[in-house]
Amino acid sequence: MAHLTVDLGGSPGVDCRGFCKYCYFKGLKKEDEPEPFGCKYCLPFTKGCEYCTDGVREKYERFKDLRDVADDILANLQLMDGELEKITISGGGDPSCYPEFKDLMEILGSMEVPIHIGYTSGKGFDDPEIADFMVENGLSEISFTVFSSNPKLREEYMGDKTPEVSLEVFKRLCKKIDVYAASLVIPGVNDAEVLEDMCRYLEECGVKGLILMRFANRTDQGLILKNAPIIKGQRVHTVREFAELVASLNSRYSFKINGTPLGDPEIGSPFAIMDEPDLLEKLPKVEKDATIITGSIAARPIQAILDACGNKTWVYGTKKEIACLITIDDLKEVDLSRVGEVVIIPGRAFVHEKEAAEVLSSDGVERTVIRGPDMLTADAETSMGMDKNGVLQMEMDGFSDLIRLINMYGKQRC
Numbered sequence: 286m287a288h289l290t291v292d293l294g295g296s297p298g299v300d301c302r303g304f305c306k307y308c309y310f311k312g313l314k315k316e317d318e319p320e321p322f323g324c325k326y327c328l329p330f331t332k333g334c335e336y337c338t339d340g341v342r343e344k345y346e347r348f349k350d351l352r353d354v355a356d357d358i359l360a361n362l363q364l365m366d367g368e369l370e371k372i373t374i375s376g377g378g379d380p381s382c383y384p385e386f387k388d389l390m391e392i393l394g395s396m397e398v399p400i401h402i403g404y405t406s407g408k409g410f411d412d413p414e415i416a417d418f419m420v421e422n423g424l425s426e427i428s429f430t431v432f433s434s435n436p437k438l439r440e441e442y443m444g445d446k447t448p449e450v451s452l453e454v455f456k457r458l459c460k461k462i463d464v465y466a467a468s469l470v471i472p473g474v475n476d477a478e479v480l481e482d483m484c485r486y487l488e489e490c491g492v493k494g495l496i497l498m499r500f501a502n503r504t505d506q507g508l509i510l511k512n513a514p515i516i517k518g519q520r521v522h523t524v525r526e527f528a529e530l531v532a533s534l535n536s537r538y539s540f541k542i543n544g545t546p547l548g549d550p551e552i553g554s555p556f557a558i559m560d561e562p563d564l565l566e567k568l569p570k571v572e573k574d575a576t577i578i579t580g581s582i583a584a585r586p587i588q589a590i591l592d593a594c595g596n597k598t599w600v601y602g603t604k605k606e607i608a609c610l611i612t613i614d615d616l617k618e619v620d621l622s623r624v625g626e627v628v629i630i631p632g633r634a635f636v637h638e639k640e641a642a643e644v645l646s647s648d649g650v651e652r653t654v655i656r657g658p659d660m661l662t663a664d665a666e667t668s669m670g671m672d673k674n675g676v677l678q679m680e681m682d683g684f685s686d687l688i689r690l691i692n693m694y695g696k697q698r699c
Contacts, residue, residue: 287365288373291358291393294349295378302382302408303444305432307469307500312512313342322509322612323637325656332637341635342510345377351385355392372423373401381409387418394422401426404467406443407451416457426463428496429455433468433475434486442474459490465669469498470527472520484538494541494669497534499527505581507610509635524582524606543665546582546607552673555662556586558680562593568681569688571596573695575627577657577687578619580608587661590684596691597698599623609633613640621648627695628652629687632659655694658686 295301297310304311319342321333328334339345349357362369372393374380380402383389386409393400400423407429410416419427432439436448445451458464466487470476475483487495501507502514502521522530524547531544535551543549549557558564571591577600579587584602591600601623603615608631616636628645630636634656642654660667661683663676671679 287367287369288371289358289361289365289369291354291372291374293354293374293376293378293380293383294345294347295376296345296347297343297377300348300378300382301406302446305406305444306442307471307515309508309515310343311515313510319344322635323640324635325632327637330639332640337635343377348376348378348383351388354389369396369398371401372396372398373403375403379406379409381405381407383409390419390422397423399423399425402428404428404430406430406445407454408443408445410451410454411447413450413453413457416454420458420461424462427458428465428467430467431455431483431487433479434483435479438475438479456490459492463493466492466495467498468495469500470522471500472522484534488538488540492540494543496665496669497531497542497544499544499546505604505606507607509610509612541669543669545665549663549665549668552668552676554668554676555583555664556590556680557673557676558684559586559589561677564677564681565590565593568594568684569692570594571688572692573697574598574625575629575691575695576601576625578603578611578616578628578630580606580611582606583608594688598625610635612636613644616641616644619645621645621650624652625696626650626652627655629655629657629690632657653694655690657690658683661687
């Protein structure tokens with residue numbers, strides 16, 4: 286299956302008709318020279334690459350000219366093997382705000398392949414007829430940020446100048462293609478009855494699914510770009526509160542509702558394998574010792590799964606909630622008295638292995654740092670389009686890879 290990604294470029298806050306009030310890229314000083322975090326894409330002895338320096342900040346140029354986008358499409362098609370089966374439109378800006386959006390859709394529509402828009406706020410849609418136009422040109426799936434079905438709230442918090450039109454486009458699309466809604470949830474703003482109203486509206490429209498995102502306002506919740514808080518004084522749901530909110534909504538509406546960071550109530554992820562003893566039995570046995578560093582949310586379930594496989598070592602949860610957003614600052618706070626000689630860090634953590642080894646060996650004990658698997662489970666965005674068997678297979682693969690790393694690099698038990 287050949288899959289073409291069409292990158293429009295664009296920059297947050299600029300190519301989306303302005304920042305939403307809650308946007309995670311607000312507060313970034315673009316004139317400052319960013320320091321690289323370090324990541325899995327960096328060279329072994331060089332901290333810094335495009336991804337962990339500019340990519341994570343979505344520090345891109347403005348929208349690409351349509352001619353350049355078309356040239357990229359042609360070049361990528363020439364490199365493909367097999368028949369093209371899917372096209373995804375993405376970018377640092379919002380596709381609905383792309384100046385030559387209709388021309389782009391006509392070009393892609395001529396290929397007669399299903400088109401997916403990976404994200405849009407809908408703020409760029411000023412005419413309801415654009416919905417029919419997109420469908421006529423091959424749009425088959427879209428992820429659409431709603432935030433609220435109340436136009437006034439969309440206008441206030443999203444900066445949407447034509448909120449009624451955006452919602453009408455959303456409603457028309459729901460009747461013809463697969464539409465996944467998304468909404469970041471801010472306590473006291475669009476939760477409680479406002480959220481219930483939106484869910485009733487989505488059900489009436491015929492949405493395929495809804496991903497709810499917990500608003501983050503602190504560094505430990507995932508704001509790593511030195512721009513916290515996003516909204517001063519704003520309360521945030523605890524992880525438990527948010528998980529219970531998602532589960533409650535999912536039980537009462539006809540469409541699937543997931544939440545991030547937790548969870549997928551229908552499938553039981555993240556870490557659905559915890560409730561599958563037969564699958565836990567099939568995982569490799571842990572034969573050596575290593576310390577696993579992860580986020581605070583994942584630490585306990587990872588420990589439980591490894592314990593079921595014979596593990597007697599420590600899974601260390603940092604203050605950072607999300608494992609893939611761990612940075613070197615989080616490692617500097619690790620209590621080294623609780624860390625063994627071999628340390629496995631999350632595969633997608635924003636850390637350079639060489640620097641991590643230096644920080645984790647600062648007490649005089651030389652420690653080996655190994656980068657673990659990219660994913661041990663499916664997040665809400667991933668599992669939304671998966672069934673339970675697919676998620677369980679992902680977890681089996683991830684934990685099998687993790688255990689192999691432990692057995693390969695860990696210390697032999699006494």
